[in-house]
Amino acid sequence: MSAGTLSGPSIPRRLARQTGSLLAVTIRHPFSLLVSLVLLYAAWIVGEGVVSWGIVHATFLAEDRSSCDPAGACWAFIVNRLPQFAFGFYPEQERWRALLVVLAPPSLMLLAVVPEFRGRRVIMVTGFGLYPFLAFMLLAGGLPGLPEVSTEKWGGLTLTMIVGMSAFVLSFPLAIVLALARTSGLPALRLVAAGFIEFWRGLPLVAILFMSVIMLPLFLPPDVEAPRLSLALAGITFYSASYLAEVVRGGLQGIGRGQYEAAGALGFGFWNMQGYVVMPQALRSVVPAIVNTAIALFKDTTYVMVVGLFDLLNIVVAGLSDAHWVGLAAEGYIFVGVIYWTICFGMSRMSARFEQRDKPNRPAENTLGMSR
Amino acid sequence: MSEALISVRSLCKWYGAWCALDHVSLEVRAGSCTVLCGPSGSGKSTLLRCLNGLEEWEAGDVIIGGCPVARRARDLRRLRREVGMVFQSFNLFPHLDALANVTIAPRVVGRQRRADAERAGMALLARVGLADQARKLPADLSGGQQQRVAIARALAMAPRALLFDEPTSALDPESIKEVLDIMVELAESGTTMVVVTHEMGFARHVAHNVIFMDRGRIVEAADPASFFKAPASERARAFLGEIGATPVA
Numbered sequence: 001m002s003a004g005t006l007s008g009p010s011i012p013r014r015l016a017r018q019t020g021s022l023l024a025v026t027i028r029h030p031f032s033l034l035v036s037l038v039l040l041y042a043a044w045i046v047g048e049g050v051v052s053w054g055i056v057h058a059t060f061l062a063e064d065r066s067s068c069d070p071a072g073a074c075w076a077f078i079v080n081r082l083p084q085f086a087f088g089f090y091p092e093q094e095r096w097r098a099l100l101v102v103l104a105p106p107s108l109m110l111l112a113v114v115p116e117f118r119g120r121r122v123i124m125v126t127g128f129g130l131y132p133f134l135a136f137m138l139l140a141g142g143l144p145g146l147p148e149v150s151t152e153k154w155g156g157l158t159l160t161m162i163v164g165m166s167a168f169v170l171s172f173p174l175a176i177v178l179a180l181a182r183t184s185g186l187p188a189l190r191l192v193a194a195g196f197i198e199f200w201r202g203l204p205l206v207a208i209l210f211m212s213v214i215m216l217p218l219f220l221p222p223d224v225e226a227p228r229l230s231l232a233l234a235g236i237t238f239y240s241a242s243y244l245a246e247v248v249r250g251g252l253q254g255i256g257r258g259q260y261e262a263a264g265a266l267g268f269g270f271w272n273m274q275g276y277v278v279m280p281q282a283l284r285s286v287v288p289a290i291v292n293t294a295i296a297l298f299k300d301t302t303y304v305m306v307v308g309l310f311d312l313l314n315i316v317v318a319g320l321s322d323a324h325w326v327g328l329a330a331e332g333y334i335f336v337g338v339i340y341w342t343i344c345f346g347m348s349r350m351s352a353r354f355e356q357r358d359k360p361n362r363p364a365e366n367t368l369g370m371s372r
Numbered sequence: 373m374s375e376a377l378i379s380v381r382s383l384c385k386w387y388g389a390w391c392a393l394d395h396v397s398l399e400v401r402a403g404s405c406t407v408l409c410g411p412s413g414s415g416k417s418t419l420l421r422c423l424n425g426l427e428e429w430e431a432g433d434v435i436i437g438g439c440p441v442a443r444r445a446r447d448l449r450r451l452r453r454e455v456g457m458v459f460q461s462f463n464l465f466p467h468l469d470a471l472a473n474v475t476i477a478p479r480v481v482g483r484q485r486r487a488d489a490e491r492a493g494m495a496l497l498a499r500v501g502l503a504d505q506a507r508k509l510p511a512d513l514s515g516g517q518q519q520r521v522a523i524a525r526a527l528a529m530a531p532r533a534l535l536f537d538e539p540t541s542a543l544d545p546e547s548i549k550e551v552l553d554i555m556v557e558l559a560e561s562g563t564t565m566v567v568v569t570h571e572m573g574f575a576r577h578v579a580h581n582v583i584f585m586d587r588g589r590i591v592e593a594a595d596p597a598s599f600f601k602a603p604a605s606e607r608a609r610a611f612l613g614e615i616g617a618t619p620v621a
Binding site: 258265269270276277 | 424426445449450452453455456457459461463464465466467476477480481525526529
């Protein structure tokens with residue numbers, strides 16, 4: 001394929017060309033040379049400190065705080081507690097289940113970035129679509145061979161992953177229905193959808209979480225006991241659906257009347273028209289906004305700490321008060337920050353790949369940066 | 373020829389106080405080619421769009437193949453499979469390549485298997501001379517090519533009649549010829565067609581009937597020879613003069 005021969009030699013060459021031109025710009029004028037030197041010096045001062053604290057003088061293996069080198073970071077805190085940060089209070093011999101739940105989303109995302117192969121789209125869609133249900137079943141257990149584990153024991157990155165992914169996946173179909181209802185020709189439907197969206201979007205997430213965990217059980221029959229996690233998840237899902245619905249509506253507005261007429265003239269019914277003609281175009285045009293919402297949602301899952309759930313951030317914060325490791329806030333927050341940043345960056349790369357591949361005029365040879 | 377495939381009886385449509393169609397009646401025989409012409413705003417496109425239910429109307433009937441066009445969504449969908457439509461602005465699905473544009477309706481609406489639909493789709497693309505462009509997206513095709521794909525797409529549902537709404541008005545002269553050639557071939561092979569167009573050459577040489585409309589009324593309905601030779605009404609004469617299609621002696 002021509003794309004293969006283009007991508008192979010062109011990337012290093014392009015890189016060389018770009019660094020070359022960067023260097024040329026840098027030293028063209030005395031002033032820009034001066035600015036470059038000042039910036040380089042600043043980078044050195046900051047970078048040297050970070051490397052010295054975070055790597056050179058850092059302690060990676062220790063039994064407690066006192067055996068850490070005070071001149072550097074005490075990563076031993078993170079290393080010792082890594083299982084807890086990753087899996088919460090999940091029973092030790094059952095942790096492989098939590099590990100699967102944590103690794104599934106990044107693997108699916110990786111699938112999005114590797115070169116095209118047959119059936120990839122199907123695997124990804126079913127993978128993401130079934131994730132909330134499969135992950136919940138796997139973690140909760142209660143099946144033969146899988147002992148039951150109460151949701152109170154779920155925590156750390158596992159909880160963050162399952163809350164973030166489930167809220168996004170579950171809110172997506174809801175958002176599409178809401179957006180369609182809000183743009184529908186039926187006034188009652190429009191009103192209901194607009195009311196739902198404005199209600200959930202207008203409340204702070206913290207308030208939603210409190211309401212769903214404390215107030216929702218009051219409305220449930222007394223013998224029904226819903227775990228806090230499910231209640232919180234329901235709240236986050238509605239919150240996220242109301243944001244996503246507006247994003248989807250934005251995409252719908254970009255679809256011209258001609259598309260509806262063409263599909264209608266071919267005999268498409270409403271749902272077929274939406275599924276095969278309207279949504280593929282509408283969603284594709286708002287991929288950046290969808291990913292934006294997904295990233296914001298993923299970070300917002302940290303609010304579940306207000307209802308006593310131990311997600312990644314909360315469990316690290318809880319660990320900070322351990323008497324053996326007191327005073328390691330910097331290490332804890334940096335660790336949490338790096339994890340969140342990595343996941344969000346992964347999502348952003350995934351979306352960039354989608355945008356590239358799905359450009360309407362698909363200039364396959366040009367996406368690699370070759371000039372026309 | 374055979375009986376009327378499409379008959380329109382006393383159709384009326386208003387946009388507020390503006391009367392877009394004023395008691396329009398019309399018959400289209402199976403296998404015939406009818407050209408609707410007239411100045412802009414005369415209601416010809418509105419009439420055409422009523423024939424497959426894209427427009428609603430206030431009074432009158434549209435009967436296709438003996439069945440009145442109902443307002444119920446399910447009946448309307450069944451009707452629309454029987455009547456294909458080609459638009460001025462092509463309205464191809466931009467996210468699908470040419471072949472997928474042609475096969476999507478047979479696959480989704482007609483529930484054909486992919487392989488069958490694609491075989492039929494390739495044959496249709498070959499018929500409009502675009503077999504080699506099957507895997508291109510609409511954005512990578514010229515206007516004339518896009519309109520030919522749109523014709524193939526309309527043909528894919530094997531409709532009993534084809535409606536053309538100014539199919540060449542958005543095209544450059546070279547593309548106009550590409551598209552007209554296809555339309556001539558369709559007409560000659562006995563496709564029932566109703567065409568809104570300003571291409572008087574097409575009307576003169578290909579159409580079986582020419583219908584001239586003005587201000588929501590049918591002013592004149594005739595065979596092309598007599599219409600172009602001696603238009604009966606003053607307005608038709610003026611119209612033909614304006615667009616440069618002077619009556620031939």
